[in-house]
Amino acid sequence: MTPRSRLFSWIFVAVLMVYLFAPVVLVVLFSFNGTASTSLPFTGPSIRWYQRVFTDQSFIKGIEASFIVAITVGVVSTFLGTTASFAMARSKSAILGLVAWLALIPAILPGLFLGVALLSFYNQIDVPLSLLTVMIGHVLVTLPFVVLIVGSRLSRFDPAVEEAARDLGATGLQAFFKVVFPMVRASVIASFLIVVAASVDEVVIALFTVGATTTLPVTIWGMLRRSIDPSINAVATLILVVTLVSTFVVRRLISPRDLAR
Amino acid sequence: VIPVSSDSRGGGATVERPGPLTAATLWASRFFRTGTARERWVTIFELAPTLIFLTVFLVIPLGVFFVYSFWTTSVFQLVPDWTLENYITAITDANYQSLFRNTLTIALTVGVCTVVVAYTFAHIIRFHLKQHQETLLFLMLVSLFSGYLVRIYSWRTILGDQGIINDLLQRIGLIDEPLSFLLFSRVAVVLVLVNYLVPLAVLPIYASLQNVNEDEIEASRDLGAGAATTFWRVTLPLVRNGLFFSFAITVILAAGDYLTPQLVGGINGLMIGTVIADNFGATFNWALGAASSFVTTGCIVIILIVAYFGFRRVLR
Numbered sequence: 355m356t357p358r359s360r361l362f363s364w365i366f367v368a369v370l371m372v373y374l375f376a377p378v379v380l381v382v383l384f385s386f387n388g389t390a391s392t393s394l395p396f397t398g399p400s401i402r403w404y405q406r407v408f409t410d411q412s413f414i415k416g417i418e419a420s421f422i423v424a425i426t427v428g429v430v431s432t433f434l435g436t437t438a439s440f441a442m443a444r445s446k447s448a449i450l451g452l453v454a455w456l457a458l459i460p461a462i463l464p465g466l467f468l469g470v471a472l473l474s475f476y477n478q479i480d481v482p483l484s485l486l487t488v489m490i491g492h493v494l495v496t497l498p499f500v501v502l503i504v505g506s507r508l509s510r511f512d513p514a515v516e517e518a519a520r521d522l523g524a525t526g527l528q529a530f531f532k533v534v535f536p537m538v539r540a541s542v543i544a545s546f547l548i549v550v551a552a553s554v555d556e557v558v559i560a561l562f563t564v565g566a567t568t569t570l571p572v573t574i575w576g577m578l579r580r581s582i583d584p585s586i587n588a589v590a591t592l593i594l595v596v597t598l599v600s601t602f603v604v605r606r607l608i609s610p611r612d613l614a615r
Numbered sequence: 616v617i618p619v620s621s622d623s624r625g626g627g628a629t630v631e632r633p634g635p636l637t638a639a640t641l642w643a644s645r646f647f648r649t650g651t652a653r654e655r656w657v658t659i660f661e662l663a664p665t666l667i668f669l670t671v672f673l674v675i676p677l678g679v680f681f682v683y684s685f686w687t688t689s690v691f692q693l694v695p696d697w698t699l700e701n702y703i704t705a706i707t708d709a710n711y712q713s714l715f716r717n718t719l720t721i722a723l724t725v726g727v728c729t730v731v732v733a734y735t736f737a738h739i740i741r742f743h744l745k746q747h748q749e750t751l752l753f754l755m756l757v758s759l760f761s762g763y764l765v766r767i768y769s770w771r772t773i774l775g776d777q778g779i780i781n782d783l784l785q786r787i788g789l790i791d792e793p794l795s796f797l798l799f800s801r802v803a804v805v806l807v808l809v810n811y812l813v814p815l816a817v818l819p820i821y822a823s824l825q826n827v828n829e830d831e832i833e834a835s836r837d838l839g840a841g842a843a844t845t846f847w848r849v850t851l852p853l854v855r856n857g858l859f860f861s862f863a864i865t866v867i868l869a870a871g872d873y874l875t876p877q878l879v880g881g882i883n884g885l886m887i888g889t890v891i892a893d894n895f896g897a898t899f900n901w902a903l904g905a906a907s908s909f910v911t912t913g914c915i916v917i918i919l920i921v922a923y924f925g926f927r928r929v930l931r
Contacts, residue, residue: 457669
């Protein structure tokens with residue numbers, strides 16, 4: 355490879371990274387800005403916007419709601435996705451292929467359509483909107499992540515291992531908990547974290563399916579439309595911390611290539 | 616010879632009078648072609664929760680949504696009228712037509728830009744910066760999970776009249792007046808959507824680039840093909856599926872987005888998603904909103920079919 359194409363490569367990557375990360379970095383910087391202005395120059399570091407977030411009832415309620423939703427969605431989605439992946443890894447029948455396709459539909463359908471379809475459904479069966487109705491939508495959009503991550507691990511897993519454990523005298527449950535599950539444990543935890551991150555960040559479906567108690571991004575959306583309030587930067591940074599910490603832990607658990615399939 | 620009993624290995628057929636459980640297992644075995652009876656039941660139990668969940672909360676809601684597109688809305692009530700009126704309005708109304716044109720133009724622009732940027736990045740990390748590919752791919756994942764709403768909102772501080780870009784350009788004296796086309800315009804919508812979709816588009820392209828062998832590229836070069844010919848006739852056709860998948864998902868998600876046009880689009884950057892969202896909110900015309908969603912979906916499907924054959928024709 356020539357030094358020139360190497361130089362061009364680095365320049366392209368650097369410009370792309372600035373483009374991708376500039377908005378994120380700015381939000382974090384402005385969250386520590388001393389004044390309410392969101393333009394340059396920065397005026398001294400300050401944590402006043404964070405203090406405001408933690409004294410504002412609507413933010414606190416939003417944080418609580420998002421926490422409850424994300425953890426529940428994490429558990430349910432990981433459970434459903436993992437069990438389905440096991441079934442898919444074992445058999446290649448038509449009905450399993452159908453389920454695999456169904457599970458991936460929410461990933462290729464705009465959140466808007468899923469949101470209004472769920473809203474129509476809840477309306478038709480007279481279900482009042484609440485955090486539960488948000489959770490259902492979030493399980494739908496996060497299932498594809500679990501199926502992809504756990505499924506990718508299982509596709510590299512030799513089913514003979516389970517049989518070997520059984521032949522050596524393990525019961526079905528023992529074989530599962532002592533042999534099979536440990537092999538996919540890292541992928542299952544990684545899926546859980548990605549699901550939590552995606553749920554904490556999700557706003558499009560939540561906007562249509564949320565009741566009186568709103569999740570944090572919905573609260574932010576409500577404020578965005580009214581005014582420019584710098585405490586939005588602080589609360590956005592808090593969401594970022596959750597999603598980024600999850601992403602970094604995921605990195606320790608699985609290779610990024612497991613997602614690039 | 617010990618006779619093989621029904622529950623040890625596979626064939627429940629050796630049982631003379633099948634009990635209900637065996638009959639059910641036999642029936643299930645036609646759908647789940649797997650080994651033992653126990654395995655079949657395990658498969659069914661593992662699959663049932665997800666299958667039920669997806670049927671109740673995905674298939675049925677989409678069905679209700681489709682049915683609503685044939686109803687009418689009057690005085691904040693849905694009336695089961697069974698009419699094509701909503702589709703006729705969505706297709707023939709001049710406002711809706713210009714919205715669809717705007718939406719599809721933006722979605723296609725976003726699709727092309729995103730795929731070009733994502734491919735260039737994937738190509739670079741696969742062939743030119745190989746020793747850093749894990750780290751760079753990871754940075755894409757970080758970006759993918761670094762806040763959707765937050766990023767759209769942040770672009771307003773970058774592109775606005777008092778934003779970073781205008782501020783910088785004025786400071787170094789390149790411009791006197793702020794460039795007002797940066798925010799609340801189509802440019803802004805495209806810039807923000809590409810920003811959000813590039814990381815997503817990189818993943819399938821990178822995955823298909825894994826299948827491209829450097830030997831194949833060398834072979835092509837050895838046989839006398841130039842760098843450009845090799846690229847167009849060997850490398851790109853090998854990643855065609857990844858490219859198409861990325862293009863498809865980018866166009867779909869861009870066409871269905873509604874927060875981006877609402878936050879940074881202004882009047883010129885208005886897209887159908889914003890109007891659909893309004894139909895399900897303030898203006899309360901669910902039936903028309905549902906019909907518009909299906910017209911949008913129809914347009915995207917047609918575009919993607921054309922694009923698919925285009926990809927096959929050009930890249931082979």
